[in-house]
Amino acid sequence: MLAPGDVPAASPLQPEPVSASTGAGPRRHWLRPLLAVAGVAAVALVAAFWAEGPVASRAVLIGGVCLVLWLTEVVPPFVPSLLLLGATPVLLGPLDADYRLPAVLAWGADPVLVLFLGGFTLEVAAMRHGLDASVAGHVVRLSRGRPRLLLLLVMGGVAFLSMWMSNVAAAAMMLAALRPILQAAPAGAALRPALLLGVALGANFGGMATPVGSGPNALAVSAASAYSRVTFAEWMALALPLTALMLALGFGLVLLRFRLGGRVELPAQAPRPLSRSGRAVLGVSAACVVAWLSEPLHGVPAPVVALGATVLLFGGGLLEREDLGKLDWSTLLLIAGGISLGRLMEHSGLVAGALAGADLGGWPVAAQLAGLVVVAAVLSALMSNTGTAALLIPLALQLQPAASTSILVAMGCSFGIPFVISTPPNAMAAGEGLDSSELLRVGIPLMLAGCLLVSLTGATVLHLFGLP
Template sequence: MSSSPTHALQTEAPEPPPAAAPASARQRHWVRPALAVVGVATSLLVAWLGVDSPTIARSIAIAGVCLTLWLTELVPPFVPTLLLLGGTAALLGPLEPGYKLSAVLAWCADPVLVLFLGGFTLEVAASRHGLDQAVAQHVLRLARGSRRLLMLLVTVGVAFLSMWMSNIAAAAMMLASLRPLLHASHHDTALKRALLLSVALGANFGGMATPVGTGPNAIAISAATPYSQVTFVKWMAFALPLTGLMLLVGFVLLVVSYRVRGRFELPAAPTRKLDTRAHWVLGVFVACAGLWLSEPLHGLSAPLVALGATAALFGSGLLRREDLGRLDWSTLFLIAGGISLGRLVEHSGVVATALRGVDWSAWPQVAQVGLLVSLAALLSALMSNTGTSALLIPIAVQLFPSASMPILVAMGCSFGVPFIISTPPNAMVAGEGGVESSDLLRMGLPLMALGCLVVTLTGPWVLRFFGLS
């Protein structure tokens, strides 16, 4: 799933003993705690000195602390969600009954969480029965020795996997399949860099294409729902061509930059055959995706279909009780926290109060859209993209009460990819060796600029065409 540092790859391999960190690395360890202290102190100071209303002041304090923890990633991503829910009920509940614990917990009862639960369940089922690895190996076989075709298939294969599952898992599967080839062609540094960057390219932009691809998509759908129903088909009709454009431009950049041409020899590797249970999982996946895409015909909502797929996988025995622990509950809690934060700042009037002193009408609409999308990309390049969306989407909805603005901001969050620290797939390919920060910057910066420009100039019109205005 998208380019988010919120997904964790679970493994049972023992960890190697920690090596002594260089002095510069030890110094960098203080950066995030220092930023967290500054962010928390600023939030509390603004709440204490800058606001008269106790409801708004306490909301600012709660939101500021939680956003700081999300953006700096100083604690596990589910912790700020727990603080948000408990802090809201404890500090605001005595002031107004609408902030009692039962009402606050109801903020998390959003159907989009069920949609993501279904996506995570399909991901675990694919991993358990080897479907993800089969896709990665099939990509290598289809290349038939062509370097450019291999790059293209790796990019598209990782992007396809990232549309339905964690982009970390998608990147890990492809890297595992590519590793024999990378080792066999270690002398060809240009091909190695191009292939590794192809993995990062597909993983970073694949999650844009579907509602279940990444955390910002979920927060955007929840914020857009009061204005228009965002179906699976509507989302993909807008986002899939944009994903295709980013992948195509990125592929051309890599081919030109690293002068990829000619052929390669694929090292011999054992091929894993899918058993009967794997074919049943594939059948559930195809049926689920088909029902998602045909929602306008049968009227079953995407979350309801996801719930049915989850019940089918566990009820049929394709997934067992212990597989519940492999679901990405941390990300579900993070998404629930982002949705709840939006409800808090909306109900308390925090965003409306903050924007009241600015004459936004003097700005052209395209400038306001461009500012929000670019800011989303820049913050996501440096911090958590889901935390960034939780910060900016409530502001976007206050500026433009419509279904389109949350979606545009979510797209902007997916463009923040130019640095090693921007996304987990970037860090993974850098960890393979041979890829420098300048390589990621050379690919990611033009794509970030292009994506922000395209979304700013065409996004509102295209979304209006699909009924998401």
């Protein structure tokens, strides 16, 4: 369910998370801490000599340090959130009652957190009862040994899983299902790198399609609520066709790079039928998705539906008490911290001050949005995509205050995919033997194409569905 750059907490139901920097080699282990130290030093200088007034100075220090920690990923992603929630009332509370602890905690108490809690609960239930492994196994069997069809189904299958669960877990399940095929492939065969690229691309793009697909999506929905409520269906009206198109482009580029043909010998494994509890989880998940998509008809907000699904899964015995600890609380805290950072930047006037001297008013609106999308993609390719969204969305809304603006920035964050260090699925594919040059050959054209598509058509499509 996480998008590129975000790594969930480990649990017995999934493999140990892979850092976005995995695959970069020991020589780069010093790079991120060095960048963090340099970033904190730069923030301290800005807070001391650039910020005007004690509120702005302390807000720069708090927000800047948290951003540096998020973007460089030198500490677990929830640590900057806790730092932000603790440091703001301590440093700013004595100056203004709006920064005291009750007010600061209220910043992060956003309904989108309940929506993600429901998504994480569905993920844990699916993994506990084998729904994810069943999807991955069916993908392999449905190909009937045809390499091109296998590649297409792998990309579609892992993207579907990533729409509702961690992209790390989705990639891991698909790689586990493909491992016998990958191991049997002759040295130098095109099938192995093609499938590994397919897994990485599917996991990266799948998170765009739903509001619960990634951290940037959550920040975008929360920020957009100040202008217009974004329903599940409205998000998917833009994002699902975009995801499908990016997967189709990725599929075409992989086929151009690797001439797949012939037949593949599939592992001789009989399909495992879902247990009764597995079918029950499938029913709850399907009902939840239908309720999310039909929100305009019945009017029940998506977070309330997610809360109801959580109650059903735990109350119905499909999840046990110990499963509560397997939910991805780290990401929930990360999202709450990102939302709170945006509120801090708004309340303290930092965003308005940063843009006051920039002469961007004469730029065409389309050029401003395109620049934001490209910057979001480039930063996300090198750093945490949720940290990037937390930085850029408040800036973007000052330039173009509209619900569609935050959504377009979140889409841009999902295109930062060309490097091994860009996303955990990329690092996992590299760990299985995919060369980093193959990711570059496919990832850079896809990043550019995605940014161009969103910049040219995104705002128009969202306006058609009633989002200003």
